[in-house]
Amino acid sequence: MAGAKVVERYLHWDGADSTFEYLDIWTEFPTTHFWDRTNEEFYAFWARAYQSLKAEFPGLKIGGPGFVAGESVHVVAGNSRAARGLLEHLSKKEITPDWIGWHLFYNEPIMFYVAPRAYRDLLDGAGIYSDVPWAGTGIFDGVELICDAYGLDKMGLAPEELFELYNGGHGAAIRTASWIALKYSGTKRAYLYRAGDPSTDPDSAMEDDMRGNYTGLFYGDETGTYKPSANAFRLWSEVERNFTTLLQVPIPPTQATGGLWVLGARDEDGRVALLVSNPTEKVITWSPQFESGKAISSYHMKYYVVDQEADGRTPKSVSGDGGIEIGPNSVELLIMSPVPDISAQFNGETFTPGDRLEFSVSAKSVPTTIDLYVAILLPSGVFYTFNSAPFSISSPNEIIPYSSGVTAPEEFAVLDLEVPAGIGGEYMGCVVATGPGSDPWQIANWLNWHCTSIMISD
Known part of the structure; x- marks a missing residue:
């Protein structure tokens, strides 16, 4: 035929x-x-x-x-x-x-x-x-x-x-x-x-x-x-x-959800996505809750908004109490990422010329794949970031990744040097974790961060 x-x-x-x-x-x-x-x-x-x-x-x-x-x-x-x-x-x-x-x-x-x-x-x-x-x-x-x-x-x-x-x-x-x-x-x-x-x-x-x-x-x-x-x-x-695993949510909307339509899904790394639609004429404040009782504080949260003005391309940070406001006739996507445990440390708090200075960062818990950024902030306010392989230093106030695609706990030795003379002042060492490929200039993309300071005398 x-x-x-x-x-x-x-x-x-x-x-x-x-x-x-x-x-x-x-x-x-x-x-x-x-x-x-x-x-x-x-x-x-x-x-x-x-x-x-x-x-x-x-x-x-x-x-x-x-x-x-x-x-x-x-x-x-x-x-x-x-x-x-x-x-x-x-x-x-x-x-x-x-x-x-x-x-x-x-x-x-x-x-x-x-x-x-x-x-x-x-x-x-x-x-x-x-x-x-x-x-x-x-x-x-x-x-x-x-x-x-x-x-x-x-x-x-x-x-x-x-x-x-x-x-x-x-x-x-x-x-x-x-x-x-x-x-x-x-x-x-x-x-x-x-x-x-x-x-x-x-x-x-x-x-x-x-x-x-x-x-x-x-x-x-x-x-x-x-x-x-x-x-x-x-x-x-x-x-x-x-986010390929669909999660159970109140469908259709209940009085408890305020008329919001919600889709929940999880990826292989344990990240959770909540897609929320508000087709009503009301402003509604909402926050995620888990039936298991798991605290939302164990997640880093960022969200994107689409409405008549916003195009949903720039992430926003969630306030400390986890409350998110969604306007009338708008859509939001909340991404919840398990918070990695990271830290930056020096081998002391005060240094003088000739001392041995060591700076390292640790990823103690890595529940999801992350990119790490490592920086030193100078007394002048200028910062430099580092790359681990091969080791290199950025231009002033430039952000380059230290290590990308980190999936397991690891400690990184960043600097090991003798303190020179004439550089006195307060210095700060920092480490930031983001999701893979996320823009580190957007603070909403920071899953966690930690800084520690030292004093160098002339």
């Missing part, structure tokens, strides 16, 4: 063994835009296409049909027709697809939590769908749920509301909360729907941006200026790429 030829061409494009893992049969069903016959005819067509393609490409995960957002709403309400009809046809044919795809465009994040759970009940014949003919058979056990198009709903909104939704912090907060909901819903994959925004500009008037399709994450100016939603998406990416 022609479909198999198309799959074969792209699956082995340019001689590759396999260029993709998932294959989608159809999209936006049921609508007359793509299918102008009866639903029953579509069920039969889809089943035949699945069987043919699965036999030809058994290694691919094949599914579909991208149920329209309206059908997803019907599935939640318990009155599904198209999705129930297709599954009933497949069950009679004893066909188990690899995945079922559905679309959802909604401005209430909770819908992205309940919709996939309703689809799962429909597949399992459970809950409000316990009366389906395949209930109890297990025929659809293991079928993956994929939201293959999701986003905001622009229907029935005034131009001012649309402008804020697609170009402002409110849209960024709703999209983030929706993504968080999907992450905890049992959805295997989800694809954010977006399109280009031609002829739009961050400085243009609202009426100028109400042309065409404005669902994009970027403006249509020459530089592709980020909208707040694009900046928020970058925070999602940070969590998805680097």
Whole structure:
């Protein structure tokens, strides 16, 4: 069949063994835009296409049909027709697809939590769908749920509301909360729907941006200026790429969370990320708590903010009590890193010319990978930093790493010299630990630091 030829061409494009893992049969069903016959005819067509393609490409995960957002709403309400009809046809044919795809465009994040759970009940014949003919058979056990198009709903909104939704912090907060909901819903994959925004500009008037399709994450100016939603998406990416173990949090939001949507995740080094969305109009002060009772003081905390003004690129420090304020229609990403135990030490407190001076730093506890920076501050206020391999000294007031990628406790001998004459005054030796590759000029990136001072007489 022609479909198999198309799959074969792209699956082995340019001689590759396999260029993709998932294959989608159809999209936006049921609508007359793509299918102008009866639903029953579509069920039969889809089943035949699945069987043919699965036999030809058994290694691919094949599914579909991208149920329209309206059908997803019907599935939640318990009155599904198209999705129930297709599954009933497949069950009679004893066909188990690899995945079922559905679309959802909604401005209430909770819908992205309940919709996939309703689809799962429909597949399992459970809950409000316990009366389906395949209930109890297990025929659809293991079928993956994929939201293959999701986003905001622009229907029935005034131009001012649309402008804020697609170009402002409110849209960024709703999209983030929706993504968080999907992450905890049992959805295997989800694809954010977006399109280009031609002829739009961050400085243009609202009426100028109400042309065409404005669902994009970027403006249509020459530089592709980020909208707040694009900046928020970058925070999602940070969590998805680097924090792979999902943690249990209050989902959906409870009264205790003040309406905040929270995603918690941990990486292999024990760092914890908390992605927080505030789609409300309130300013909320929040702080992390662990059910185990572990003190947050054992973590270094920094966070990034995305709203109408902030782009989420510059880290901020958390106050001593751990309280963090999140503004209305904004997104925050808190990174909590276990605090390493580091220290700087000299072999004495006072020195005279001719004495032996030794300066060393220690990393006594290294719960997560760190970069170390070592400095000497002169009486004049100028500082110098050092590199260990090969040993070198920086230019005045330049920061170079002493040792990068430290993963285990270690002691470093930095200086061993005879004190010369004519350099009297108070000196300070310091060590700073940051995360790998973090900017040491940003104090918010300092996981820990320690300084000690000495006096040298003339």
